[in-house]
Each structure stands twice: as structure tokens, then as C-alpha cells.
Amino acid sequence: MHLFDQLSPHQQFLLISFVKVACVFGFTMTMFAYAVMAERRISAFIQNRVGPNRVGPLGLLQPMADGIKSFLKEDFTPDHVRKCYFWLAPAVTFIPAYLSLAVIPFGSRLGAEKMVIADLNVGVLYTFGIVSLGVYGIVLAGYASNSKYPFLGGIRASAQMISYEIAMGMSVVPLFMLVGSLNLSDVIAYQANGAWLVFKQPLAFLIFLIAAFAETNRLPFDLAESETELVGGYNTEYSSMKFALFFMGEYANMIASSAMMVTLFFGGWTLPVFGLDQPASTLLGGLLHIGIFVGKICVMLGLFIWVRWMLPRFRYDQLMDLGWRRFIPVALLNIFVTAIAIWVTR
């Protein structure tokens, strides 16, 4: 502590931010590993079979086996690809997925530190900007692979992701009209003082949920990598570590979307009971808040996994129809109705 106090405030801030980044990164990696494991187990149970249960008790060490396999597999670059973009694409997919976690409040505070990496006043705008970058990775992968299945996957993915970004952005505008600020900690404070926003804006939640499925390329919108139609879609030509980066990017997107949904609609780290809706004053309270947040993310991830095995895939024209001709008018209608309601009840 003495060494810590000797540094200037600027350096202290850097050090603490570094620790927070390392923690969030480690947490997301672990969450990713166990999300893959949970997906395999849950999808197996839905299909009347058992998932992997041999490695470790109940198969809990399976992610370690997967990780070792990823490292030891041959990393093959086919001859016909455009090498520069081929190597860039996994990184361009992976990085924005993790960047969008920087503004999400994981808890209230531990000691004197707020549990956000960057408490931006334009939090949500930052997130939507980063999510738009995520399109490039898939498009590059499809283009660079120079072969028909990845090409089709990349085209479909680009159109799909761009269409649903608009619906996603418009659907949360009423929320910020109610809250009055784009800062995510303010959104949580607003929900702590009143009801959760999912009860005040159910239509916005529904549109955001479905748009989140489309943005993360999960069923029922996974045309980009539909295994039954396109072999692997945009990640057909990738092996070992590059494929693992794509996979990590997809699951990190899922985790980030779940975290956004929990923060915007389900009250983030608060629970309306036991006085847990105020920022914590003790270390235990802070840890409890983080635990609540993680629990809610797990429930949302379970929803993502469950819906994958529940619904058939959308056809491409049905998907575009839904995104442009149905969600955007409904989201606009929602904005008008909320505006009128706020004006009338002022």
C-alpha cells in the first residue's frame, strides 16, 4: 500500500485500470470456456443425450481439454486465400467483441473503486459503435477465404448484421428518454429507484433481444455459419487457433450482449430485495453485487443456448423482411408512444 501511495494519481489510475482489464478479460475467458461447455451439455440434454462428462467430475475440465486441442492442432493456411486478410480476420472479429465489455458495470464498487473499466458518459453509444466494427471481421473472413461457402456466409452475415444494428439502436432510444443519460451506471441507478426497465418497456426488450440474436449470429439467425447449409460458413477454411479466435469472438459477443441486456433491462447488479439496490459499502456487498450480475448473465446465456435448439433457422428474405420492414416501424412507433407518454405525464 505504501508503494501504491507513492505513485501519482495518474499512475494509480493506470495501475488500477490495468488490474480491472486483466480481471474482466480473465473472467470473460473463463465464462467463454464454460459457456461452450454449458452449450454442449444443455443442447445434449435437450436432445435426449448426455454431453461430455468424462473429463473431470461431470465433465467440468472439458474446456481445458478443448484448449489443449486448440493449441496442438495444425494451423493450416490454404493456398488459395488472400493471406493478409486471412490472418487479420480472426483478430478483427475477436477484438471488438472484448472491447464492448469495457463500459459495462460489473458491480457497484469494491472498496473505493467503481466496478466499471471506463465509466463513460456516452457508454451505450460506444457499445453500438464497437458492435458495428464486428461486422468487418466476418466479411473479411468470407472475402479472404476465396471459396464459395465462406463467401456466401460472409455476404449473408454482412447484410444481416447491418440491418439489425439499426433496429437494435432504435429500440433502446426510449430507454434513454426515460433515464435521461447515456451513462450505464445512471441506467442502473434509475432501475434501482423504480421498477426494472423490462416492465416499463417490454416492446423495446423484445426488439433488442431478437436483434441481439441477429447481431451475434446465433440461431434462429445464424445464416452466416449455418452448419447444415454452408459447411462452416465464414469459418470453413480456418483451423486451430484462428478458428478458436472466431469462436471466442462469437461467444464474447454473446456474453457482451447478455451483459448489455442485463444492464439495460434487468437492473444490472441490483436486486430489489435486501437493500441490494444501493451501491455497496462493504467488501462483501460489492462481491455480492458482482455475483448477482454474473448470475443474471448466466441466465441470459442459458436463454441464448436454449433458443438455439428451439427454433428453426430464418430464411434470408424472411430475415431481411423482419429487420427492415417490421422492427424499424415498430421501434419508431415505440419511440413516439414513449415520447408522448413522457410529455403527457410531465
Next chain:
Amino acid sequence: MIVNRKELNLWERLYLPAVIGGFKVTVKHFFQKKVTMQYPEEKWSVPQGYRGAPYLVKDQESRTKCVSCQLCEFVCPPKAIRITPPGPELNPETGNVEKRPKEFEIDMLRCIFCGFCQEVCPEEAIFLMKDYALTGESRKEMVYKKEKLLALGGVHHDRIMKWKRKETEAEKQEAFPVAKE
């Protein structure tokens, strides 16, 4: 052929009944009994007449029943069996059973478990048993020799006991000198 496409009402066009139906089906299946068998702990029971690995048998007096007629070697489709018959000199331990094989090898990697050897054997000396999971660490290890085949084959109760009956009849007739065991 005319396909009837029903007009969907508003409720159905929102896809909500489809989604709710999907919920019900997946939840039902989540809690149903799983069909997976945890393999090394639970094994399935082989049906009767199952053709596993072929092994040599002894009768209830521990005599090897095989007489190296080499019919199984001849009929085996992938030529997995190799027999070396004994030479012309009498083997004192086999008594009046002629031609016990000097060496009998079955290459388990070539065997196709067809059962022709069991069908063609005139002495009922080779049987396909219930063993289906054969493992070894090298190709040499998977070529089973006579001792291993006899050990794995076990005892087959012989109601006829051909050679013993011949021995006792010959003794009664005293037509040939019989070498005592």
C-alpha cells in the same frame, strides 16, 4: 398436386404460438430419460448367436479338439488363420488324437468375424465367442497364437467324445496297439 397453404391469423403471424410450442417441446425433452449408455461402466448384452472373436476350445477332459485338418484355413475369406500341422512323428502327449496343430495363429486384424470357420470345422473345435472389443498395442500383439486362443476359448462340453470312444473300442477289439497316455 395442390398444397393447401392456410392463411395465418394475426396471433400466428407473430410467430408466438410457434415459439411457445418450441418452449414446450424443448423443456419436455430436457427432463426426459437420456438414451446414452455410459460405455465402460454399462455394456450392452450381446444377443444369442452373436459372432464375436473366434477361439479354440478344449473338451471336458482338457484335450484340444482341433486336429489341424486346415479346413478353416482354407475357407477363411480374408485368410486370417494360419495353421502349421505337426510332422509325421508321433507326439507322446496327444495319444490317439492325430495331428494336433503345432502352431495355430489367427490374425484378429484380418478376421471379419464371418463364422465360416466355425461352420466348416468337423471337430467343433473353433467357436465364435461373445468377445467384441479386442485391443492391442501393436500389430504383432493382435496375431493370437494357439495358447492364447485355447486360454480364451475355455471348455466346450462334448457329448460325443469321438476319440475317447475310438480308444476304448480299439482296446476292446485289440486290433491295433494303442499307445498309452
